[in-house]
Amino acid sequence: MLSLRQLEVFLAVIETGSTTRAATAVALSQSAASNALSELESRLGEKLFDRVGKRLVLNANGRALQPRARALLMQAADAENLFHSDGGQLKVGASTTIGNYLLPHLLGQAGTDLPCERIEIANTDEIAEQMLRFELDLGLIEGSALHPDLVMTPWRQDEMVIVAAPVFAGYSLDDLPWIMRESGSGTRRVVEQELLGTLEGIRPVLELGSSEAIHNAVRAGLGVSCLSRHVVRQSLRSGELLVLAPERSIRRQLYLLRHRQRPDTAAVARFLAYCPAESRT
Structure with a gap:
C-alpha cells in the first residue's frame, strides 16, 4: 500500500531534483528518502523519474502521479484539521x-x-x-x-463602469486613449468581450498590472478605462472621475x-x- 511519507518524498524530489535535498526538506535521512522513493516506484511498477547525471527529472509517469499525490497529501492535512474547532487556517x-x-x-x-x-x-x-x-x-x-x-x-456580481477625468467629458469613446489591464486579468477579459468588440477605433495607449494603477492613471488624465465600481467609488463621489456612457456599464459575475x-x-x-x-x- 502506498504511504503518505512515500508521496511526500516523491513531491520533495520533484521540487529539489535529488533524494539528498529531498531528505532535508522532509526531515529524513538520505537513505530513508531513497528507500521511500524506491518503494513507491516498486509498488507502482513504474519509474517516476529519469536519471540525468546526478539529477532526477520527472518523467511522464511522474507527471501523471503528481497532481494525485498533492491531492492525497492535502486531504490528509484536511483530515488532521477536521476536529479542530476552527477547521484550520x-x-x-x-x-x-x-x-x-x-x-x-x-x-x-x-x-x-x-x-x-x-x-x-x-x-x-x-x-x-x-x-x-x-x-x-x-x-x-x-x-x-x-x-x-x-x-x-x-x-x-460586480458592476464595471467607463470612467475618465472630467476633462474628457463629451468626447466619443472611440476618440479617447484607453488604459487596459494586463493579459490574464479577468477585468481585461471582460472588457474585451463585453465592450471593446462593440466600439471601433479604440486606441489602447497603456497597459498596467493592477486596477489601482489604472485608477491612478485615469485620475491623472492619462486616458479612460473600464473599472469595477468598487475601485472608483470614492473618486466618483469626490468628482475626480465621472462615468462616461453609463448605458455601457457591464454586469460581471x-x-x-x-x-x-x-x-x-x-x-x-x-x-x-x-x-x-x-x-x-
Missing part, C-alpha cells in the same frame, strides 16, 4: 479587484471569527494555477478558469473557485457562511 487566492476592495471589507465584518493564514492577490490566471498546485484552499476570481480540475461557482479533487474543509465552510454567494439579479 485558510489560504485564499483573490484576483486583484476582489482582493484589494471587496475581500478586506468582508473579512473586517467577520473579524477574528474568520482567520486567514494567507491571502494571495494576483490575476485570475495566476490564482487558477495556484489552485491547480493545491497551494490555495479557495479562489475568488473575476474571470473564467477553464480547467477540468477546477470548479467555478457563481458568488457575487464573480466566482468561487475550488479544486474538484479537494473537498471543502471546515475553514472553507466557515468562510462561505460568513461570505455567502448572493442571488443573481
Whole structure:
C-alpha cells in the first residue's frame, strides 16, 4: 500500500531534483528518502523519474502521479484539521479587484471569527494555477478558469463602469486613449468581450498590472478605462472621475473557485457562511 511519507518524498524530489535535498526538506535521512522513493516506484511498477547525471527529472509517469499525490497529501492535512474547532487556517487566492476592495471589507465584518493564514492577490490566471498546485484552499476570481480540475461557482456580481477625468467629458469613446489591464486579468477579459468588440477605433495607449494603477492613471488624465465600481467609488463621489456612457456599464459575475479533487474543509465552510454567494439579479 502506498504511504503518505512515500508521496511526500516523491513531491520533495520533484521540487529539489535529488533524494539528498529531498531528505532535508522532509526531515529524513538520505537513505530513508531513497528507500521511500524506491518503494513507491516498486509498488507502482513504474519509474517516476529519469536519471540525468546526478539529477532526477520527472518523467511522464511522474507527471501523471503528481497532481494525485498533492491531492492525497492535502486531504490528509484536511483530515488532521477536521476536529479542530476552527477547521484550520485558510489560504485564499483573490484576483486583484476582489482582493484589494471587496475581500478586506468582508473579512473586517467577520473579524477574528474568520482567520486567514494567507491571502494571495494576483490575476485570475495566476490564482487558477495556484489552485491547480493545491497551494490555495479557495479562489475568488473575476474571470473564467477553464480547467477540468477546477470548479467555478457563481458568488457575487460586480458592476464595471467607463470612467475618465472630467476633462474628457463629451468626447466619443472611440476618440479617447484607453488604459487596459494586463493579459490574464479577468477585468481585461471582460472588457474585451463585453465592450471593446462593440466600439471601433479604440486606441489602447497603456497597459498596467493592477486596477489601482489604472485608477491612478485615469485620475491623472492619462486616458479612460473600464473599472469595477468598487475601485472608483470614492473618486466618483469626490468628482475626480465621472462615468462616461453609463448605458455601457457591464454586469460581471464573480466566482468561487475550488479544486474538484479537494473537498471543502471546515475553514472553507466557515468562510462561505460568513461570505455567502448572493442571488443573481
